[in-house]
Amino acid sequence: xxxxxxxxxxxxxxxxxxxxxxxxxxxxxxxxxxxxxxxxxxxxxxxxxxxxxxxxxxxxxxxxxxxxxxxxxxxxxxxxxxxxxxxxxxxxxxxxxxxxxxxxxxxxxxxxxxxxxxxxxxxxxxxxxxxxxxxxxxxxxxxxxxxxxxxxxxxxxx
Numbered sequence: 001x002x003x004x005x006x007x008x009x010x011x012x013x014x015x016x017x018x019x020x021x022x023x024x025x026x027x028x029x030x031x032x033x034x035x036x037x038x039x040x041x042x043x044x045x046x047x048x049x050x051x052x053x054x055x056x057x058x059x060x061x062x063x064x065x066x067x068x069x070x071x072x073x074x075x076x077x078x079x080x081x082x083x084x085x086x087x088x089x090x091x092x093x094x095x096x097x098x099x100x101x102x103x104x105x106x107x108x109x110x111x112x113x114x115x116x117x118x119x120x121x122x123x124x125x126x127x128x129x130x131x132x133x134x135x136x137x138x139x140x141x142x143x144x145x146x147x148x149x150x151x152x153x154x155x156x157x158x
Contacts, residue, residue, distance in 0.1 A: 004075045008155050011068040015143050018064055022057035022136055025050045034130045039122040051129050055114060058132040061139045062111040068146060075155070097145040098138070107135050 001009070028050035032043060040051055069088045074080040083091070085108040089101030098104055110131050150156035 002075075004071060005155060007071045008068065008075060008150065009157075011064060011071055012147065012150060012156050015061065015064045015068055016147070018057055018061045019140055019143050022054060022061060022140075025054045025057065029054060029133070033133045035126055035133075037126065040125045040129055041122070054136075055129060055132050058136055058139065059111050059114045061136075061143070062107050063115075065139060065142055065146070066108075072146075072150070072155075092142060092146075095149060097149060098142050103138055104142075107138060110135060 028046060032047050035043070035051075037043070040048060043051060066085070066088055069091060070080040070083060073083060073088075073091050078091070086101065086105060089098075089104030089108075092098045092104055093101045110128070114128060114132075147156060
């Protein structure tokens with residue numbers, strides 16, 4: 001196994017674990033999502049804790065999928081160091097791992113807001129939680145398609 005293939009296998013495993021963690025949180029949030037309240041802190045402790053964890057899982061999964069895409073593009077011979085987020089979206093779309101690259105860009109922009117801007121405003125916290133909830137199926141779909149694509153290429157195990 002080459003170094004790139006090892007990076008791909010490890011990245012895929014991490015993606016699977018984070019995605020599974022997000023899936024585990026969904027039953028705890030299903031009764032309150034999408035959240036209609038004005039302040040996430042009004043949620044009971046279990047749901048509030050699950051909401052914070054869910055947001056973090058979204059942030060992590062988006063980033064890990066990007067890393068997996070870069071490694072996979074490198075395996076195909078692409079200079080992955082120069083890929084922009086838009087390039088990654090285009091790469092994913094060309095391989096039918098998502099419908100439109102713009103969907104990826106929406107997830108990238110949300111992840112960047114999550115990672116770099118602390119939302120002091122309660123309304124913004126609620127919006128971000130609801131955006132993560134709404135976009136998580138996109139990330140799960142990309143990962144499922146990516147997993148199948150990598151298996152077809154002989155780069156992933158069940």
